[in-house]
Amino acid sequence: MNYHQNLEWTPGRVVTLSTHLEKPSPFYFGYDIKQRFTSILNKYTFDKVFFFTEENLFELYGKELYNELRQKFDCRLEFVPPGEKCKYFPVLEEVCESLIAKGVSKKSILLAFGGGTVGNIVGLVAGMIYRGIRFVEIPTSMTGQTDSTLSNKQAVNGKTGKNHFGLYHSPIFIWSDTKYLKTEPAFSKRSGIIEGIKNGFISDATFLDYLEETLNPQLNFSDEQLTDLAYKIICSKLEILKKDPSEKGYGIILEYGHTFGHAIEWLEQGKLSHGESVSFGMKIAAELAYQLGLISQADVERHYYVIEEKLGFNNSFPAQITAEKLMDAMIADNKKTGEDLRFVLLDKIGQCYDPEGDFLVTVDPEFVKRIVENFIQQQREKTSAKTYELIA
Numbered sequence: 001m002n003y004h005q006n007l008e009w010t011p012g013r014v015v016t017l018s019t020h021l022e023k024p025s026p027f028y029f030g031y032d033i034k035q036r037f038t039s040i041l042n043k044y045t046f047d048k049v050f051f052f053t054e055e056n057l058f059e060l061y062g063k064e065l066y067n068e069l070r071q072k073f074d075c076r077l078e079f080v081p082p083g084e085k086c087k088y089f090p091v092l093e094e095v096c097e098s099l100i101a102k103g104v105s106k107k108s109i110l111l112a113f114g115g116g117t118v119g120n121i122v123g124l125v126a127g128m129i130y131r132g133i134r135f136v137e138i139p140t141s142m143t144g145q146t147d148s149t150l151s152n153k154q155a156v157n158g159k160t161g162k163n164h165f166g167l168y169h170s171p172i173f174i175w176s177d178t179k180y181l182k183t184e185p186a187f188s189k190r191s192g193i194i195e196g197i198k199n200g201f202i203s204d205a206t207f208l209d210y211l212e213e214t215l216n217p218q219l220n221f222s223d224e225q226l227t228d229l230a231y232k233i234i235c236s237k238l239e240i241l242k243k244d245p246s247e248k249g250y251g252i253i254l255e256y257g258h259t260f261g262h263a264i265e266w267l268e269q270g271k272l273s274h275g276e277s278v279s280f281g282m283k284i285a286a287e288l289a290y291q292l293g294l295i296s297q298a299d300v301e302r303h304y305y306v307i308e309e310k311l312g313f314n315n316s317f318p319a320q321i322t323a324e325k326l327m328d329a330m331i332a333d334n335k336k337t338g339e340d341l342r343f344v345l346l347d348k349i350g351q352c353y354d355p356e357g358d359f360l361v362t363v364d365p366e367f368v369k370r371i372v373e374n375f376i377q378q379q380r381e382k383t384s385a386k387t388y389e390l391i392a
């Protein structure tokens with residue numbers, strides 16, 4: 001697969017990829033490919049299909065597909081709460097019990113039609129019912145199409161952090177139609193693209209060059225450009241997964257910016273998207289790598305340039321987050337690994353620092369805290385300067 005070449009633009013054409021994970025799934029990709037879905041699903045034997053989505057996505061696109069499936073199969077419609085609200089234990093319990101009441105069997109298939117959140121809750125439900133039934137992911141967001149479906153991790157959030165409870169469960173296939181991306185809100189689309197930018201920083205400087213040339217802060221793209229962008233971000237992640245399908249060795253580099261990002265996202269309790277939190281996390285990780293003597297000031301500035309000026313993620317850092325709160329949230333979240341605070345860091349653009357074969361680097365928390373304090377102070381000064389400019 002050469003993702004430096006443009007994808008041939010043919011609406012309706014389905015490109016078949018693989019997730020390259022330990023339990024790989026076929027990944028069908030294209031623009032306006034809905035008409036091919038039923039024939040692919042029909043290759044599987046099943047008694048019922050449960051079609052999960054959010055109400056707004058049902059109105060936008062789901063209805064058409066659901067009505068088509070209903071004419072051919074025993075297909076039931078199920079709604080989940082929108083966005084992150086569906087990733088909680090009470091929803092998980094309600095969905096599982098409701099499926100049992102509606103006669104789900106080991107022969108049934110669940111369909112997850114929506115963003116990464118719908119994929120996560122439905123994937124988890126599918127992994128738990130009767131110790132595992134089949135499910136299909138139909139991602140409708142940039143994050144869903146280029147990131148969350150390229151990982152078999154399914155989870156809900158806990159009381160002290162994101163994705164604390166879950167399991168690994170692979171879909172029988174993924175159906176990625178970029179036509180859906182047109183209506184995705186810009187803040188949400190940016191959240192997916194930021195992971196592509198991350199892939200450039202951690203593994204491929206030429207991909208970062210491409211993103212710098214292609215992105216614009218308004219996200220004005222033709223259907224062809226948006227499809228090409230999604231395809232290349234997918235391929236940038238697949239290149240990493242091919243080297244480490246477990247995501248636990250080399251693949252851990254995908255966590256770049258996420259140690260800080262998860263803590264920021266958690267502290268903001270839904271006010272900041274996953275991607276915007278990670279965008280702040282990547283900037284802090286770059287500052288940390290610079291202060292450790294790993295990368296240059298120019299490399300740090302490139303983070304700000306591509307994230308803020310090219311992608312348009314340039315909001316102020318959340319006012320209520322202090323260095324203390326951020327450190328506490330990271331330490332609480334880190335309990336799951338039972339280890340010191342460890343970070344993925346760059347040692348140049350397109351490459352991660354790998355001392356002694358380990359991409360997770362332990363850094364003294366006091367040192368990290370100083371970097372975070374400086375970062376927050378700089379961010380506050382920037383915000384004040386912007387406000388002053390506006391008033392003047």
Ligand SMILES: NC(=O)c1ccc[n+]([C@@H]2O[C@H](COP(=O)([O-])OP(=O)(O)OC[C@H]3O[C@@H](n4cnc5c(N)ncnc54)[C@H](O)[C@@H]3O)[C@@H](O)[C@H]2O)c1
Binds near residue numbers: 115118180274
């Ligand atoms: N398993 C993994 O490895 C992995 C990786 C990345 C993210 N995730 C998870 O994915 C979630 C984030 O995914 P997301 O960014 O898709 O969030 P999301 O599912 O909340 O979707 C974002 C918003 O966009 C809307 N939306 C989605 N598609 C749309 C469309 N085509 N048109 C109009 N609106 C649309 C949704 O209604 C929602 O309001 C997080 O919970 C994160 O933890 C998991």
